[in-house]
Amino acid sequence: xxxxxxxxxxxxxxxxxxxxxxxxxxxxxxxxxxxxxxxxxxxxxxxxxxxxxxxxxxxxxxxxxxxxxxxxxxxxxxxxxxxxxxxxxxxxxxxxxxxxxxxxxxxxxxxxxxxxxxxxxxxxxxxxxxxxxxxxxxxxxxxxxxxxxxxxxxxxxxxxxxxxxxxxxxxxxxxxxxxxxxxxxxxxxxxxxxxxxxxxxxxxxxxxxxxxxxxxxxxxxxxxxxxxxxxxxxxxxxxxxxxxxxxxxxxxxxxxxxxxxxxxxxxxxxxxxxxxxxxxxxxxxxxxxxxxxxxxxxxxxxxxxxxxxxxxxxxxxxxxxxxxxxxxxxxxxxxxxxxxxxxxxxxxxxxxxxxxxxxxxxxxxxxxxxxxxxxxxxxxx
Ligand code: UD1
Numbered sequence: 001x002x003x004x005x006x007x008x009x010x011x012x013x014x015x016x017x018x019x020x021x022x023x024x025x026x027x028x029x030x031x032x033x034x035x036x037x038x039x040x041x042x043x044x045x046x047x048x049x050x051x052x053x054x055x056x057x058x059x060x061x062x063x064x065x066x067x068x069x070x071x072x073x074x075x076x077x078x079x080x081x082x083x084x085x086x087x088x089x090x091x092x093x094x095x096x097x098x099x100x101x102x103x104x105x106x107x108x109x110x111x112x113x114x115x116x117x118x119x120x121x122x123x124x125x126x127x128x129x130x131x132x133x134x135x136x137x138x139x140x141x142x143x144x145x146x147x148x149x150x151x152x153x154x155x156x157x158x159x160x161x162x163x164x165x166x167x168x169x170x171x172x173x174x175x176x177x178x179x180x181x182x183x184x185x186x187x188x189x190x191x192x193x194x195x196x197x198x199x200x201x202x203x204x205x206x207x208x209x210x211x212x213x214x215x216x217x218x219x220x221x222x223x224x225x226x227x228x229x230x231x232x233x234x235x236x237x238x239x240x241x242x243x244x245x246x247x248x249x250x251x252x253x254x255x256x257x258x259x260x261x262x263x264x265x266x267x268x269x270x271x272x273x274x275x276x277x278x279x280x281x282x283x284x285x286x287x288x289x290x291x292x293x294x295x296x297x298x299x300x301x302x303x304x305x306x307x308x309x310x311x312x313x314x315x316x317x318x319x320x321x322x323x324x325x326x327x328x329x330x331x332x333x334x335x336x337x338x339x340x341x342x343x344x345x346x347x348x349x350x351x352x353x354x355x356x357x358x359x360x361x362x363x364x365x366x367x368x369x370x371x372x373x374x375x376x377x378x379x380x381x
Contacts, residue, residue: 001028001029001030001089001090001368001369001372002029002030002031002032002086002087002088002089002090003023003029003030003031003032003088003089003090003091003092003368004031004032004034004082004083004086004088004090004091004092004107005019005020005023005031005032005033005034005092006034006036006079006091006092006093006094006099006100006103007033007034007035007036007057007094007099008035008036008037008038008039008063008075008097008098008099008100009038009039009044009097009098009099010039010044010045010048010273011095011097011172011293011294011295012094012095012097012099012100013045013048013049013052013054013276014048014052014172014175014176014276014295015094015095015117015118015171015172015175016033016054016094016171017052017053017054017175018171018174018175018178018360018361019092019094019117019171019361019364019365020033020054020055021361022361022362022364022365023365026365026369028369029365029369032058032059032086032088033054033055033056033057033058033059034057034058034059034060034061034079034082034103035057035059035060035061036061036063036075036078036079036099036102036103037060037061037062037063037064038063038064038065038071038075038097038098038099040062040064041238041273043272043273043274043275044238044273047275047276048275048276050275051179051275051276051277052175052179052276059082061074061075061078061079061082063075063078063099068098068129071098071102072098072101072102073102075098075099075102075103075106076102076103076105076106079102079103079106079107080106080110083106083107083110083112084110087112088112089112089113089372089377090112090113090114090115090368090377091103091104091107091112091113091114091115092114092115092117093114093115093116093117093137093141094116094117094118094171095117095118096118096121096130096131096133096134096137096294097130097133098129098133100116100133100137101132101133101136101137104116104136104137104140104141105136105140108140108141113142113143113377114137114140114141114142114143115141115142115143115145115364115368116137116138116141116143116144116145117145117171117364118145118146118147118170118171118172119134119137119138119141119144119145119146119151119155119165120134120138120144120146120150120151120152120154120155120165121134121147121148121150121151121154121294121315121316122134122135122151122154122315123311123313123314123315124313125312125313127208128206128208129207130294130315131315134315135158138155138158138160139158141164142164142377143164143166143367143368143371144160144164144165144166145166145168145360145364145367146165146166146167146168147168147169147170147298147316147318147355147356147360148170148316148317148318148353148354149167149318149354150317150318151165152165152167166363166364166367167355168355168360168363168364168367169354169355169356169357169359169360169363170298170353170355170356170360171360171361171364172295172298172299173298173299173302173352173356173357173358173360174358174359174360174361175276176280176299176302176303177302177357177358178358179276179277179280180280180284182277183276183277183278183280183281183284184281184284186277186278186280186281188274188278188279188281188282189281189282189285192233192269192271192282193265194231194233194282194285196285197285197286197287198230198231198287199230199231199232199233199286199287200226200230200231200232200233200286200287200288200289200290200339201232201233201234201235201282201283201286201288201289201290201291202223202232202233202234202289202290202291203234203235203237203289203290203291203292203293203296204219204234204237204240204290204291204292204310205237205239205240205292205293206292206311207239208311209292209310209311209330210237210239210240210243211239211243213247215330216243216244216247216249217247217249217252218330218331218332219310219330219332219335220249220252220253220256221253221332222331222332222333222335222336222339223255223268223290223335224253224255224268225332225336226290226335226336226339226340227255227267227268228267229339229340229343230267230287230288230339230343231267231268231269232267232268232269232290233269233271233282234268234269234270234271235270235271235272235273235274235279235282236270236271236272236273237273238273244256255267255268256268256270280299283296283299283300283303283305284303284305286305287306287342287343288305288306288307288308288339288342288343289305289306289307289308290307290308290310290335290339291307291308291309291310292309292310292311294314294315294316297309297314297316297319297323297325298316298319298323298356300319300323300324300325301318301319301322301323301324301325301351301352301353301356302323302350302352302356303350304324304349304350304351305324306324306326306342306345307319307323307324307325307326308326308328308335308338308339308342309325309326309327309328310328310329310330310335311327311329311330312327312329312330313327314327318353319353322351322353323351323353326338326342
């Protein structure tokens with residue numbers, strides 16, 4: 001069985017790593033790793049390959065940044081050439097970034113079946129590019145591997161056949177559990193002058209939060225207040241860095257000013273994006289995480305670290321029902337109130353959702369092998 005695995009952007013790397021490792025245990029599987037290079041900076045891409053022990057991609061598409069149409073279209077054009085040359089039995093995509101939808105669509109148009117890992121998540125917010133990517137990818141995929149039961153309800157409601165849906169767990173948590181010990185040895189805390197439980201971690205990069213001046217301003221107002229109570233560390237995303245500069249935010253917010261100069265003694269401290277192991281260590285020891293990312297809501301749930309999600313919705317409801325996540329939106333008062341209330345409490349006990357146990361990739365590969373044996377691939381695509 002020949003499988004093409006696709007990665008493109010930062011959150012894909014930790015999802016594909018355990019799947020490739022599992023595929024390698026089966027000599028009957030030949031895997032080819034294609035990196036679209038939607039993310040291309042050293043610290044948004046290469047660092048993760050090193051940290052996660054990912055094999056070097058067999059094929060790099062060198063797509064880079066661009067508008068959604070440009071990026072998606074360029075990936076499709078280049079990926080089609082790869083598929084025609086390699087003629088795989090299956091294309092496997094993970095998550096919800098542009099590379100995922102672009103490669104799924106190209107593949108299915110050539111009659112090559114598609115497996116989508118992390119299918120069925122819905123924020124019900126169509127202004128999010130990822131929501132469109134998720135809906136389209138799921139609509140055309142033949143194998144839908146889900147991380148939580150809410151995803152099954154979403155897929156059934158959209159008319160997917162239940163035979164296509166497999167509840168296999170969370171591959172990103174496979175990676176977390178596998179690397180936790182290694183990351184415990186990271187020296188990132190001493191490098192950044194931090195003590196366990198005495199700081200908060202921020203990640204912020206959603207277009208809705210950072211590309212619109214008023215929204216970014218509102219969130220920064222909240223952070224200005226929170227950093228008076230606890231030191232905030234922010235590994236900055238290139239998109240946000242660009243927007244802070246473009247909107248000249250450090251003129252309005254003096255607390256940013258120091259930090260754009262990387263002063264680690266400041267109570268709001270901006271670093272470059274971190275690698276996987278350092279970042280895992282950073283969030284593991286944090287008193288609080290503030291984020292608008294999807295995956296971090298899941299990681300903090302498993303780690304038992306309180307997480308405030310700076311969005312109005314989440315496609316990962318299990319992290320609220322069964323985890324440490326609280327949706328706080330983007331209004332200043334709500335963010336500050338929630339942060340102060342977390343700071344006043346002890347952390348909740350850790351509780352991992354069903355099948356977030358380190359075995360998701362094993363389950364997925366077993367199912368793919370079974371389906372291949374049963375000749376199910378031929379009926380698809
Ligand atoms: C993408 C994903 C998002 C994911 C995020 C994680 C889509 C639609 N969005 O968003 O779901 O949560 O990755 O990081 O696929 N840039 C660099 N260097 C890089 C990559 C990007 O400087 O290596 C800058 C460029 O200015 C680029 C901007 O960041 O225009 C945005 O990159 P892009 O890949 O379009 O989206 P992200 O915001 O990173």
